[in-house]
Amino acid sequence: SLRISDLSIYNLKDKLELDDKVTALYQKSLLYLVSNAFEREIGKPLLGMEKFSAELHTNKKQPTFIYSNGVEGTRSKSKSHGGFDNDTYTMNHILKRILGKSPSRSFTKEDLDY
Numbered sequence: 001s002l003r004i005s006d007l008s009i010y011n012l013k014d015k016l017e018l019d020d021k022v023t024a025l026y027q028k029s030l031l032y033l034v035s036n037a038f039e040r041e042i043g044k045p046l047l048g049m050e051k052f053s054a055e056l057h058t059n060k061k062q063p064t065f066i067y068s069n070g071v072e073g074t075r076s077k078s079k080s081h082g083g084f085d086n087d088t089y090t091m092n093h094i095l096k097r098i099l100g101k102s103p104s105r106s107f108t109k110e111d112l113d114y
Contacts, residue, residue, distance in 0.1 A: 010090055015069070031048055085112070086113065091107045
């Protein structure tokens, strides 16, 4: 079996989740759309939705769930699901975790604006 000893999952706080619009027709996030419309049970708990975080079971505090509020924090300030890979806080936190130490050069906004 797969044993992961160190895993972080980056998510949005529920307010941002509700503001992250799939389309003009559906004014909430993709996770809300899946949970409310594409599952057999309406309001099906999905990994990544803060509103269901109390139902998550961890083992030895793993995985670590990081919830971005888009404004403050040192690990993520993403404001949308599509924004995590362009958020310097998220990408630098991931880089530091991969290297096991602070990088000699951190990502800048210009590095991630592609």
